[in-house]
Amino acid sequence: MNTKSDILIIDDDKDMVETVGTVLEMHGYAVRKAYNGKDGLSQIEKKIPDLIVLDVMMSTDTEGFDVAYKLKNHELHRYIPILMMTSFPKYMAEKGVEKFQHILGENWPVTEFLEKPVDPDDLIAFIKELLDEKNP
């Protein structure tokens, strides 16, 4: 890898951000960290990351989805792959999205959806796959 891929982690759980950050850095990625949706969006404004690791429930139950939908409706940010991680059982989180679809249209805003805890090896495999899809 010539240049380090830039990955933004958005999660309100500091331990989780540290853990994911450690794994990513060890595998040679440049990591930026945000502890809430607003901070995350402003960091994206400053510089578009190559990939976002996003939590669902932060200060509000659907903050992660709010961020994801905002990005999907943004002209420049809609192509950033989003890897969503949640402590919810996956099926419940997906049901949350069904509710959103009434309001925000049919576009599923998330590229990949993982249930926490995520095995570090799996995480790296998913991230590699997403980045390869983006820059074949």
Add this chain to the structure above:
Amino acid sequence: MDQGHQLIKDQLFFRKELMERIDWFILLRWIAVALGLTGTWTAYFIGYPIAIWPISTILLFCAFYNALFFFTWRHYRLFRSDDIEYYIIFAHIQVSLDFLSLFAIIFFTGGFFSPILLFIFFHILLTGILLSPASCYTYSVVVLAAMGIMILLHITQILPPRPPLFQNITLPSSGSLFDILSLYAIFSVTIIVTAYLITSLKVSLRTKGRELLRVSKELDASIIKLKALYGMVKEMHTCTDLRTLTDSATKNAAIIMGVKACSIKLLDDQRRKLDFVSAYGLSEDYTKKGPIDIGKSPVNLRIVKGDRFSIGCIDEKEAFQYPEDIEKENISSLICLPLRVEKMIIGVFCIYSGTPAFFSSEDVDFFSLMADLTAIGIENIRNQENKAWFVKKASHQLRAPLNAAFSMLDLLEKGYHGPVDPRQKEILLRCKARIKLLGEMVGDLLKIGIKRANMKMSALFDVDVKKKLREVATFYETRATEKNIRFQLQIDESVPTIRTDPQLLDHIFSNLISNAIKYTPAGGSVSVQLSMDNKKYIVFDISDTGIGIPDSDLSNIFTEFYRSENAKECTEQGTGLGLVIVKEALDGLNGSITVESRIGKGARFTSRFPVPV
């Protein structure tokens, strides 16, 4: 349009009446002819000098045209026309022919002095019953004219009377003109009074008939409305979230009330703004302009304070926050009612019509019933959603720290923070296993919590049971292979797609399969079978060659947190909740489960649940 429709319905009602009477008349005529012939011939044989042949001919003529009527009526039903005109013409022909025959018989039995003259009154009565008042009067006048002419013919001797019955009577030709005119006058008054009485009676009956018809129509309409209301409540009962419920309520309300549009607005937590939660028949511009500030909308303020509001004509512009939008939507009249749960007002339910003064006070009452039922429905769903939200939130809050701790231990164990020796690694692995178990227990508790609170967490879907089982089985097959267990799957292709909550099937399949694999030692086998019983039940059968369940534990395995002794010895991993979840999921499907087991040989779980109708 409506009026025309009404007229046709009226006509159909009176046509039916007319048709029944024509039947009755034909029957009466048969009787009259029979009695007439019997009477005439009896008189003849007794020795009265009666004009036997002319009278018999006339009566036979009556029989002939009655047969013709009978035939036409029965076999052709007047060409099955729906037009009442044909029936009226038919009735006129009958009445005219009857009068003609009667006049002829009167002529041959003594003219104006014939006792048969009295039969004219029956005919006037019958005409009054069969035809309109105007026709009845016309026939009366015709009768008077005909009798007048008959008297004239008697007097002038042009047609001398032939008195066959009362030969001793001095004929009027020899009596005074005054006498005969007085008789004629009395006759005329009697005829007119008869016609008047019968037509008045008929008009009064017909008015009552119309009234009855109107009441029966109103009753029909009420029954249709009530049925629709019942349908609406039934549909609302199946809704699992607020949006589908309110959408169903607005759509049904608009259809039942026969209006163009309907909306439901709910108060926010501060009770200061009304949000459109559902609108039917209104443009997006109208509903998407955001919440209504009740401080700026006097109408909504009044309703939120508990007023009923209905307006026949939108001219009080100051009452609305957006009067121009109401105009744009072509709304001319509306009813807005509070949505009330006991004393608490939670929102506003409105129906809108494009017609001014569309709503009656009955409409307001009926819509109010609808509003009360909808409010109960909304409150019910909200309670469920609140419970569901709490369980979800609690689950997340419990899992989040576990996940963080697990992830950190994971990094430690995988050497991300420096090398670990084998002893440390083993302890870390055990920590991870315990945390993972705790996470699973939280998940399992949540599943049971959802079921126990009877929350309608998920909507029903069409689920292909075969496909669902294949998905779950594929996931666990890998685990079985890793553990060197033979995994067999047998699926009967006739198992149908059913409408159900897919989560319930998932709970049943995954818990039972994972248990079987967990408690079967390497080299054993697990066999899964999905089949149909009598086309009514789906049977999920799973048997293993595992450690089995001691007889003494069989009765307890569906109890929360219970784990049999040999299971605990076998592995630490087990929440003691899996079978509880299976049992409760089967309860949700109206199904049942049975267990057979021999210790050390294996266990067999058979679940059965009906195919929903």
